[in-house]
Structures are given as structure tokens and as C-alpha cells.
Amino acid sequence: MQENLIGEAPISEKDARMLSPLKLAYLGDAVLDLFVREYMVKHDMGKAGKLHKKAVSIVNATAQARFIQSIEPTLNEAEADIFRRGRNAKSGMVPKNSPVADYRIATGFEALLGYLYVSGSYERLNTILDALKKTYF
Numbered sequence: 001m002q003e004n005l006i007g008e009a010p011i012s013e014k015d016a017r018m019l020s021p022l023k024l025a026y027l028g029d030a031v032l033d034l035f036v037r038e039y040m041v042k043h044d045m046g047k048a049g050k051l052h053k054k055a056v057s058i059v060n061a062t063a064q065a066r067f068i069q070s071i072e073p074t075l076n077e078a079e080a081d082i083f084r085r086g087r088n089a090k091s092g093m094v095p096k097n098s099p100v101a102d103y104r105i106a107t108g109f110e111a112l113l114g115y116l117y118v119s120g121s122y123e124r125l126n127t128i129l130d131a132l133k134k135t136y137f
Helices: 013-018 021-042 048-058 061-074 077-088 100-118 122-136
Strands: none
Touching: 013 077, 013 100, 021 048, 021 077, 021 100, 021 122, 048 122, 061 077, 061 100, 061 122, 077 100, 100 122
């Protein structure tokens, strides 16, 4: 099994499922943000200001909600469960720039990304991020 970028060994899927969906979403948000920014830099997609605008257009609740809804039928049972738990988690936050429904769906998507990352399911994570890349780039 491949180690992640910061050198920590992944945790078991069982332990990953025991984590709070909001903690998984917190981690998944960082995974998505890093993926988008790294992709744009590696593909020389412009100066910093342009990169930021493009990143914001992808890493926002509405775009994430639209994307996860397009791939939701491809999720396996465990992934769908993590997504639902994240979507249904009550964060206590009120989104400023997106509908509450989109924010909650996006939280589910981020929880799924966090789960795949922390459990070491890199192949599946890369499959999902590749689909995102094909959608937005």
C-alpha cells in the first residue's frame, strides 16, 4: 500500500469509518483544494490571480454538489454511506455564497474524499479526482 504525501501510514477502513464525518470533510476539503491547485500549477494554467479564480470556481459548494451528484451512481455501498453521513452532519455553519442544500451535499463529497485519503484508498480517490479533472479542466 502506497503511503500518502506527508508520510503517515493510512488507517484502517474501519477506523476511518469511525471518524466524525465533519472531520473527514475537513480533511477532504484540503485534499480537493490541494489537488486542484497542484493540477493548475503543473499545467501552467496562468498567473496566481487567474489560478485563484479558477480554483474558487471548482472548490465551492455548488460546483462540488453538482459534481458529486453526477458520480453518485458509481459509489459503492461504503462510499455512499460516508457521503450520506457527511451530507447529513450538522456543522452549525451557515454558508455565505451557496444554498444550504449545496453546502450539505458538498460536505458529503468532502467527507468521502477525506475518508478515501485517510484510509489509503488512493486508487479510488484518484479515479474520482480524475473524473473531476475531466469535468472542470
